Amino acid sequence: MVAPTRARQARSIETRARLLAAARAVIAEAGIEGAAVDAIAERAGRTSGSLYGQFGSKAGLVVALLDESLDVVAERMLVDIEAATDLDGRLAALWRNFVAPPPTAQDWLRVEHEVWLWATRPGNDEVRARLAERYRARFAALGEALAGWAAEGLIDPAAPVDRLAALVVSTLLGLEMADRLEPGGMDEPTVVAALAALLGRR
Amino acid sequence: MVAPTRARQARSIETRARLLAAARAVIAEAGIEGAAVDAIAERAGRTSGSLYGQFGSKAGLVVALLDESLDVVAERMLVDIEAATDLDGRLAALWRNFVAPPPTAQDWLRVEHEVWLWATRPGNDEVRARLAERYRARFAALGEALAGWAAEGLIDPAAPVDRLAALVVSTLLGLEMADRLEPGGMDEPTVVAALAALLGRR
């Protein structure tokens, strides 16, 4: 029989997706250590048993979440960057897409922040290595886009472009925290000006 | 009798200091949720009972740690800034003092990062408000120093100085994470150049 197997597979895939989405939401609220596996499973409409079947452990779930989150955030950044026409528009889009809208609960950047801090704790060395590796790849891609900006004559970077990309992402994470500490405390013009200065606006 | 009371007070003060130092170390290693009160008390050479006697709860301890940490970090920043003679020297000192030396375990900035993330979680609103208030005061002080730089003609800031201070501290926190993810990945010249660009070097 093939059909029942297919149906099983489909349900398994959906379970995985639901657990990842639930983990993102719960971790954004409570942090990684504060997110109980039962709470995650319950929000996903499953039980903790299925979580262990899918990911083996809580750490395994977090790593899977890390992989997914990194891809999504990186792709969104690139889309934002290429959609806008001028430098200010591009930088504003970058900022707005990740920090501004708390109603739709854009938990992506927040979760990335939690995972980053978690991965850099002593003892999580394998995870940190994996995360560092993935970030290198992301910085390279973002660096290419920035090289394009430089070719267009929009910016005049002082540092190598891939290092510049690391600088931009780090700054965004820091600014995201400042904005969360005091919502609205970081207004868009200030952020855009800061990023433009970092990139060496022409 | 007065002497025994004095001795009691002295021991109480020492207990408080030891618990705070132990909390800093354990939280830097394991995060806030991952730091067990027994582990903190044990490292301080006390028991969890004394912790509750001093701080009432684990959250109370973290808040006390937050207050102390904020003061120390802020004062160090100002000292660094005023010790150096030129702009690059000042910015390099800022960076070096907090991120570079992991042997002596400068856990301050790391703990501040953990606390910041913790305080901005939903449900910790009172703590977040307190932290935001304290940061406002710190940013004002750091802003004054930056205003001095501007008066000296070292920088030409695009944003108001207190907002600029928030920008600098946020960026430092972001860069600290990048450096921790890949130690040495953020070299000092790049960081100094980034901060100088942010401040509007003349």
Place this chain on the structure above:
DNA sequence: GTCTATAGATTGATAGAC
């Protein structure tokens, strides 16, 4: 103010049925 002892709740993870 600090200790010992312990309560009471919650945690991550496993075993076995289906």
Place this chain on the structure above:
DNA sequence: GTCTATCAATCTATAGAC
């Protein structure tokens, strides 16, 4: 692959002696 049931470990916090 998912569920039910459950274990052992760990956690925060409290009570009472000193």
